[in-house]
Amino acid sequence: MEEIVGKIHSIESLATLDGDGVRYGVFLVDCPLRCVYCHNPDTWANPTACQPISARRLADKVLRYKPYFKNGGGVTFSGGEPLLQADFIAQCGQYLNEMGIGYCLDTCGCVELTESVKNAVQGAELIILDIKMYDKASYQKYVKGDLDKVLAFGDYCNSLGKRMWLRTVIIPHINDFEQAIDKYADLTACWTNIEKYELLAFHTMGFDKYKALGIVNQLADTPALDIDKLNTLQDYLNKRRNTNDN
Numbered sequence: 001m002e003e004i005v006g007k008i009h010s011i012e013s014l015a016t017l018d019g020d021g022v023r024y025g026v027f028l029v030d031c032p033l034r035c036v037y038c039h040n041p042d043t044w045a046n047p048t049a050c051q052p053i054s055a056r057r058l059a060d061k062v063l064r065y066k067p068y069f070k071n072g073g074g075v076t077f078s079g080g081e082p083l084l085q086a087d088f089i090a091q092c093g094q095y096l097n098e099m100g101i102g103y104c105l106d107t108c109g110c111v112e113l114t115e116s117v118k119n120a121v122q123g124a125e126l127i128i129l130d131i132k133m134y135d136k137a138s139y140q141k142y143v144k145g146d147l148d149k150v151l152a153f154g155d156y157c158n159s160l161g162k163r164m165w166l167r168t169v170i171i172p173h174i175n176d177f178e179q180a181i182d183k184y185a186d187l188t189a190c191w192t193n194i195e196k197y198e199l200l201a202f203h204t205m206g207f208d209k210y211k212a213l214g215i216v217n218q219l220a221d222t223p224a225l226d227i228d229k230l231n232t233l234q235d236y237l238n239k240r241r242n243t244n245d246n
């Protein structure tokens with residue numbers, strides 16, 4: 001089999017947030033979106049500045065960490081948008097699965113459902129899907145993408161019975177109100193395999209990257225989201241989802 005070379009931005013060898021257990025986080029370069037709140041602009045601002053690595057070599061590097069992958073731990077492919085390199089993920093994922101190591105995809109889902117993307121999804125044990133904005137107009141305005149692609153991607157994952165976690169970043173004055181949360185709940189109500197839906201607080205920790213990269217930060221005057229507000233909206237979402245289930 002021809003070895004596929006992936007373009008990696010960085011690696012976090014003992015992460016804990018994006019998936020079950022201890023994770024080996026692989027951040028790939030480039031992204032189809034331009035979220036106004038992106039805290040990783042360095043992953044797409046200069047995609048040629050990357051570490052090339054073959055699927056086999058990456059899998060062999062991961063294998064050294066296998067003893068840490070208890071309680072469902074494994075690899076998380078993130079970015080940027082990992083599914084822009086779906087063939088690389090599918091090949092590396094196949095090697096990992098042969099080693100008894102699972103992988104998770106942390107994705108915006110705003111990709112075409114090509115055979116390559118389907119292969120990468122089919123091999124994954126968990127899909128973490130960002131539902132960035134709540135309708136087509138806000139998705140186009142704030143992240144420069146097509147919400148229909150994300151919904152088609154979610155439908156596909158759901159049709160496979162894939163485990164799914166959903167995430168939405170809540171930004172002051174953009175989506176920090178109950179009517180927006182209603183729409184997120186309604187958009188995702190038909191997916192039956194969602195294990196959890198987490199709201200995340202917008203923060204300002206990536207602001208320095210914009211300065212260093214010379215990119216305009218459209219939210220430079222937006223404060224971090226108040227945690228009490230986040231918790232209130234999370235409770236509201238949980239209740240809405242329970243109502244949808246009944």
Ligand code: SF4
Nearest residue numbers: 031033034035038080
């Ligand atoms: S999808 Fe992620 S990496 Fe891409 S622009 Fe949005 S926040 Fe940034």
